[in-house]
Amino acid sequence: MPSLLASVPTSSLFWWATPKNLTAGLVAYLSYEIIYALYFSPLRNVPGSFWARISKIRTLISDIKGDEPEYIIANQEKYGSVFMLEPYKVAICDPSDCRLVLSTHAFRKDRQYGNIEFLEPNMFLTVDPELNKQRRRQIGPALGMASLRRMEPKILAAGVVTLVDKWGALADAAENGEAKGQLLLRLLDDDMHRPVLTSDDRRIVRWVNRAFTLMFMEAILPFLKHSPFNRILRPLYQDASDFITFGNAAIKQRKQELEQIDEAHSDEKPADILQSLIDAEDPESKVRMTSGQVTSENIITLMAGTDTTSNTLSWGIHLLLLHPKYHRRAVEEVRSQFTPDHVITFDEAKARLPYLEACVYETLRLRPVSGNLPRIIPRGGVVIQGYFIPEGYSCSVCLAGANMNPDTWKRPHVFYPGRFVDCDYNKHQVLTFSAGVRVCPGRNLAMVEIMTTLANVLNRFDLRLPEDSLFKPDIRDQHGLPIIMPRNNAVTSAPMFPDRDCNVVISRRK
Numbered sequence: 162m163p164s165l166l167a168s169v170p171t172s173s174l175f176w177w178a179t180p181k182n183l184t185a186g187l188v189a190y191l192s193y194e195i196i197y198a199l200y201f202s203p204l205r206n207v208p209g210s211f212w213a214r215i216s217k218i219r220t221l222i223s224d225i226k227g228d229e230p231e232y233i234i235a236n237q238e239k240y241g242s243v244f245m246l247e248p249y250k251v252a253i254c255d256p257s258d259c260r261l262v263l264s265t266h267a268f269r270k271d272r273q274y275g276n277i278e279f280l281e282p283n284m285f286l287t288v289d290p291e292l293n294k295q296r297r298r299q300i301g302p303a304l305g306m307a308s309l310r311r312m313e314p315k316i317l318a319a320g321v322v323t324l325v326d327k328w329g330a331l332a333d334a335a336e337n338g339e340a341k342g343q344l345l346l347r348l349l350d351d352d353m354h355r356p357v358l359t360s361d362d363r364r365i366v367r368w369v370n371r372a373f374t375l376m377f378m379e380a381i382l383p384f385l386k387h388s389p390f391n392r393i394l395r396p397l398y399q400d401a402s403d404f405i406t407f408g409n410a411a412i413k414q415r416k417q418e419l420e421q422i423d424e425a426h427s428d429e430k431p432a433d434i435l436q437s438l439i440d441a442e443d444p445e446s447k448v449r450m451t452s453g454q455v456t457s458e459n460i461i462t463l464m465a466g467t468d469t470t471s472n473t474l475s476w477g478i479h480l481l482l483l484h485p486k487y488h489r490r491a492v493e494e495v496r497s498q499f500t501p502d503h504v505i506t507f508d509e510a511k512a513r514l515p516y517l518e519a520c521v522y523e524t525l526r527l528r529p530v531s532g533n534l535p536r537i538i539p540r541g542g543v544v545i546q547g548y549f550i551p552e553g554y555s556c557s558v559c560l561a562g563a564n565m566n567p568d569t570w571k572r573p574h575v576f577y578p579g580r581f582v583d584c585d586y587n588k589h590q591v592l593t594f595s596a597g598v599r600v601c602p603g604r605n606l607a608m609v610e611i612m613t614t615l616a617n618v619l620n621r622f623d624l625r626l627p628e629d630s631l632f633k634p635d636i637r638d639q640h641g642l643p644i645i646m647p648r649n650n651a652v653t654s655a656p657m658f659p660d661r662d663c664n665v666v667i668s669r670r671k
């Protein structure tokens with residue numbers, strides 16, 4: 162029987178959709194949202210801007226503009242350490258509150274992480290605490306210091322040694338020994354993760370960047386995963402598929418190579434992350450990962466560890482160059498401890514370069530490359546700074562906010578490495594690697610790479626900003642502080658104009 166509706170002309174179905182009625186409907190809807198947000202929402206007493214209370218627009222603008230840290234810091238200065246971010250989401254910036262939320266799996270990662278489907282479930286993206294715990298038991302030891310010490314010769318050879326060779330050759334080839342202009346700190350992007358990659362293949366850097374874009378799109382706009390919209394993302398899916406195929410092939414090749422090594426010579430196995438992932442075993446259940454799972458973890462490790470580490474290095478060198486007194490002190494410390502051609506290892510740097518380590522912590526604090534960590538409020542709700550936040554609502558652990566919290570840090574906007582000299586307490590307050598049950602498992606690897614790169618670069622090269630740099634020690638803001646190059650917060654917080662602002666002049670040490 163034909164539907165009754167089918168016989169009604171479409172125009173008469175929408176008789177009510179006149180401009181006047183549509184406007185009235187919109188006004189009624191907005192009035193409801195505003196009245197609810199201001200007078201009835203359980204979050205109505207949490208401080209925050211009007212716009213944050215009634216819509217997600219301001220956070221969307223931040224996502225697009227990439228000014229999330231600035232937005233969070235400005236809000237914290239205005240409203241305090243807890244404030245509205247979106248109608249059902251609050252921002253948390255007090256380090257103790259952040260630690261509380263991060264300390265337990267009860268605050269699950271936001272559903273957005275679960276929207277990402279182009280990779281098999283993995284330690285980073287899963288919102289399932291049990292899977293996360295298992296993966297951390299399996300993979301954790303591979304990224305622990307004992308394992309990294311075995312890998313360190315490879316890390317150094319593929320990372321900083323390649324870098325200083327490259328920079329040395331450029332300096333030697335340059336007139337008057339100074340290599341200028343096109344030297345970007347971003348050169349580090351391609352150099353940092355060869356410990357995991359065994360080739361110079363630059364496709365991997367491209368795949369990592371493209372996978373990030375895809376991850377971002379799937380998380381924020383999940384409908385794009387489905388037909389017909391998925392056509393828009395087809396090139397990204399193709400890259401993701403190539404990345405996965407490459408990862409699977411690497412495992413296959415490694416397994417074939419291992420077949421050549423018999424049990425008696427198992428210590429001849431390559432000491433690298435790929436091997437650690439293949440060998441990883443959950444000590445409780447004795448479960449190991451399938452090849453697909455290893456690939457997924459390998460890819461997510463590359464994604465989580467590449468830009469974060471190289472951008473931190475870029476920020477570190479930039480901040481030192483803007484603060485010549487601290488730069489000089491770090492250089493003097495390194496050069497007083499090591500001869501010019503010595504390759505400084507992590508243990509050496511850690512034991513003998515406390516000031517350099519302080520500079521690294523201050524960089525991590527002032528320019529955290531990681532952004533907000535969204536979590537779901539668990540059953541029963543939670544009280545934070547006296548405000549009750551009901552279950553099912555969200556909170557965002559704001560690392561940039563916590564690292565600038567005025568109750569925790571004196572003069573938080575000032576780059577002052579001295580606050581970390583002989584002060585382990587302050588080191589623990591820096592939340593850039595997160596904390597608690599889902600703390601970054603790659604933080605040791607990141608510190609090995611950052612410390613050894615900075616130590617060896619400062620030991621071998623004199624660095625300075627080019628004459629035409631827009632950012633110099635004497636170009637200051639209204640508070641008298643050197644202006645730091647702008648950042649762009651897409652997935653990690655990176656220099657916004659690297660081609661313009663990341664240039665350095667390099668010469669061999671005098």
Ligand code: HEM
Nearest residue numbers: 284285462465466469470473531593594595599601603607
């Ligand atoms: C300066 C460098 C780095 C910074 C600042 C950093 C920061 C972070 C942060 C804030 C998280 C928590 C994310 C969240 O809860 O959503 C995280 C998680 C993670 N990081 Fe890092 N990371 C760095 C380097 C690395 C490296 C080198 C690796 C890999 C070897 C790595 C692997 C991971 C993984 C797998 C997770 C997920 C852990 C989980 O959810 O249980 N990170 N990282």
